[in-house]
Amino acid sequence: MRALVQRVSRASVTSGGAVTGAIDRGLLVLLGVARTDTDQDLRYIADKILHLRIFDDHQGKMNCSLLDTGGAILLVSQFTLYGSVKKGRRPGFHEAAEPALAEELYREMRALLSRAVPVETGSFGQAMKVELINDGPVTIMIDSAEKFLS
Incomplete structure (x- = not known):
């Protein structure tokens, strides 16, 4: 599983001419699922997304997670x-x-993340237009295959 995570000031996704999801400050997460992915990959990526320290603390250092902000x-x-x-x-x-x-894994990811923070979504399997203001810019790739590398 791969997640391209972007710290945003705001982001929205439109499908079929209608906005399906929009957020202010937070994370835009583009999620790709591999044919070999399991629940273990899902939990690894969710934990990384929620605890990724890419938001500024009071000293301007990237030291806070989405849960902190x-x-x-x-x-x-x-x-x-x-x-x-x-x-x-x-x-x-x-x-x-x-x-x-x-x-299935996309829906499970949404449910898992929603337990901790508000989650908006796009339309699975549909053509979408994504708009964002990348704050920083900060963009991080998380790949569950990395959990097996030492």
Whole structure:
């Protein structure tokens, strides 16, 4: 599982001409699910997102998490995080999960994160337009495969 996390001043997602989710200060999380992902990957990524210390403390140092600052999450499905351009110029998506598994884990991620902070979402499997003001800019990639590397 991969999560591209952006610290934002505000963000919104529109699908079919309607806003499906919007937040002020918090995190925009683009979530990609791999075909081999399990509940263990889900919990690892959720914990990292919630505890990632990328918000400024009173001294201006990135030392606070979303839990410390009281922000929200805009969670958007993003299978293209598993796009590979190793061969040719057109991305291949063979590592991305099939839609049924991806949607199940995406919904579980929303439920898990919602226990701790407010969560808004995009429309799974639909074309979306995402607007954001990246604060910093701060953008971090979290990959659950890293939990196995030492």
